[in-house]
Amino acid sequence: MADLIERIVIGYGSESGNARALALRLGEQPFLQPFAPQVLELNHLFQAEPRSGDLLLIVSSSFGDGEPPANAEQFIDQLQHYAGADGLRYAIFGLGDTAYPNFCGFTKTLDAALAERGACGVINRVDADAAFEGFFSQWLAVLEKVLNGDEQAGRDLHLQVTAWSEDNAFAAPIIERRRLSAEAPCAWHIRLNIAGSGIHYRAGDTLYLQPENDADLLAAISTWLGRSDAAEALRRHELRQISKTTLRELAKLSGSDELKALLKISQRKTLEAYLYGADLLDVLEDFCTPQSVTLDALLELLPGCLPRAYSIASRPDTEIVDLCVREVCYERRGRARRGVATGWLLGDNGAMRIFSRANPGFWLPKDESTPLLLIGTGTGIAPLIGLLREQAMESASARETCLIFGEKRREGDFLYRGELESLRQQGTIGQLITAFSRDGAGKYYVQDAIADNAEHISAMLQRGAHVYLCGNKQHLESAVENALTAVCGLAGQAEETLWQQLAQQGRLHLELY
């Protein structure tokens, strides 16, 4: 091919510097020097007036929702108006992260746009993730071969990381289940094996679980329908979170006036109360008949199982991912019920189908000297222990870190007690404050612990501490906000609330569920 190539132009799109660094290294490769490669930002690439006979090498990341980095934003537009694309040759090395829903979205779009304009790809597009170095070396070797005339090498290269998603989840074996608390409903430490998935995550990120339905519930629905094949057919349909759309369809099919009445706007609260803890079988039994609602109709109207989101509790690792979950077990109308995801995790069901998503809003601050005020209740410890583990791994000199953990009783509910105490001993946690609500004569919550440590906490906030808060949505946020506002002496004073100030400064990180 080399004799057909007159010139090489390297274009890059880069936001945080990875693609730019690779593009510059590419431009220095000895085997490219005979082509005197120019290295340009993609926005400026057309200044080189690429034409037939040129080989365009593009290295770019994707940002936002699979969008171009700022210095590549104009490229596709310019390409649409560029007359000389026909006959151009090109190869694309895409950088991305499978933790974002639109993995390598921009370089995929670019590939399609160049092909559509008549340009010809000489190497299959690379979709690389955070571990891009290995791919880059392989790509360079193939590029050299292609330039030496081995065109097949470009067609044989397949370097595209799988982007696991809702439609294509990774089956991760459950390799550890450890009970963390004494009384039901218990909290559990769950470890999944993700080796071979290529999943990369950071502490603070979210793991989505795609469980299958509970066997007992499936069997009961099968019996109700009088169809033995229903259990298998409904295995991956949503049977627990029943939407209004589904209820409307069921009301139409069944003709139930009672259900229609429940769907009126004025009955919003009654419907909410009815659905709390209910599942499809309740709705079928209460409002439908097997004659009016058949298996075929259900298969058509029910969506697939919705993914369940959990905060990752481990530090970055390519082999394992940890979760901290509380089991959901209750009885309603004489029928034992289990949470869909927790039931699957704690049952003997085999692998859990998963995918991960980045959650930059809960990552550690970049500046290693920024103090951390971590506040969590119950299984809200999950992302916080992930951050602490990442912190312990990353820096020898720990930043100032204070953890406030709240639960019911020290004996029985102090989740990860041994690990937290050793993180304190080794200095990753400077101050470990606990608030056990049922240990003393009166109730004692995290907001009381904040008040009792006012001086220290106020000083940390003055030193620019970031606040990470995770736990139950009801009450926790406002109670902690009020307590922190009081310790800072801001109550009823400032024009902006403490929360507004922290949020504006990027110092407030919330995970409430």
Ligand SMILES: Cc1cc2nc3c(=O)[nH]c(=O)nc-3n(C[C@H](O)[C@H](O)[C@H](O)COP(=O)(O)O)c2cc1C
């Ligand atoms: C806020 C943010 C958004 C991102 N969005 C995407 C995305 O939509 N798709 C993707 O594949 N990668 C995404 N990434 C990952 C980057 O593409 C990846 O980190 C890449 O290595 C950055 O390269 P650069 O330093 O050259 O910009 C995102 C990264 C960040 C920090």
